[in-house]
Amino acid sequence: MNLKNTNPTLYYLQRAGFYLLVLVIGVYLLAPFFWAVLTSLRSPGDLFLTPLEFIGAKTTFGNYTDVFANPGFQRGLIYSLIVAVGSVAISLLLGAFSAYALGRFRFRGKTIVMYVILAVSVFPQIAVLSGLYTLINNLGLYNNPLGLILSYLIFTIPFTVWVxxxxxxxxxxxxxxxxxxxxxxPLQTLFLVLFPVMMPALVTTGLLAFINAWNEYLFALTFTSTNRTVPVVIANYSGATQFDQPWGQIMAASIVVTVPLIILVLVFQRNIVSGLTAGAVKG
Structure with missing residues (x-):
């Protein structure tokens, strides 16, 4: 029965309510990002204006100029890129081999291995922080991008293997x-036959692992002192004096770090959807 033909008033009310709900959710999700962009385009003196005056204030790109001129931010971008790409590459390589073994072969204890992988992935970072710090320090990898890559594998490999x-x-x-x-x-079969078929899942897991590694803060703060990634650099941003908080530059740096992730998601959105829904429906 078509509700539009039987009760047009109720049909249009339902559609109006649906689009209103979508609008409210969209505003709720996008408002913080919009305000961050707006703050990054305002001078420090405009931050104390009323909201309406703040929205209509003069646009300036001085905050972005200052951010890109900051050597610490430049180094942070490089270190973040090295750590994120390195952890994703290792996770996909090891995860693909592990997934091939767990998904194709039968052996004793396979179910236990899967549950162990799932259990490791749900551990909070703070629970393994002290032991991991001792390990990285003993290996001589403190304040080294390799130490961060090693630590990030704890939560990127289990997720990659499971998906x-x-x-x-x-x-x-x-x-x-x-x-x-x-x-x-078997190796030729994996690389030449299965890998092309697995591309949607590889893109999905790789992108999500990249986002996790790119935005990670706790390990980057604990395992580094000078060679720090972007989230730690932004968190430690300071003004000319101890009473000055450069909110405009902080927001500009946050936007610069966020935009590449948005572009990656938009470019690979089809692969992400197909990769996340793979295996959800049985034919």
């Missing part, structure tokens, strides 16, 4: 059988 395993299980076994019949080795 990729469920995806590998749904890949038709005929693909592997055809490759083996043609003389391909």
């Amino acid at each position: 990729l395993t469920s995806f590998v299980r749904d890949i038709p076994g005929e693909l592997e059988e055809a490759a083996l019949v043609d003389g391909a080795s």
Whole structure:
């Protein structure tokens, strides 16, 4: 029964209510980001204006100029990129091998391994902080990007393995059988046959792991003293005096760090959706 034909008034009220709800949720989610962008485009003196005066104040890009001229922020961007890309690359490589083994082969204790991986992924960072600090310090990796990469693998590898395993299980076994019949080795089958099919899941897990590593703060603060990533650099931003808080520069730095993530999500949104929904529906 079509509600539009039977009760047009109720139909249009429902549609109006739906779009109103969508509008409210959109404003609620985008308002903080909009205000951050607005703050980054205002001079320090405008921060004490009333909201209406603040919105209509003169736009300036001085905060962005100061941020990019800051050597600490420049180094932070480089270190964040090195750490995030390194942790994602290692996670995808190890995660793909592990997912292939867990998703395709039968062996004793496989269920226990999966539950251990899931248990590790739900541990809070603070619970492993002291032990991990001791390990990294003893390995001589304190204040080293390699130490951060090693620490980030704790929460990127379990997530990667868990998502990729469920995806590998749904890949038709005929693909592997055809490759083996043609003389391909298991490694050739994995890299030349399964990896192209796994691309949506690889993109999804890689992007989410990159976002986690890019935004991580606690480990970066604990395991570094000078070679720090962007979140720590932004948190330690200070003004000319101890009473000066450069909110405009802090917001400008936050926008600069956030925009690349938004671009990546928009570029790979199709892969993200297909990767997250893979295995959710059984045919």
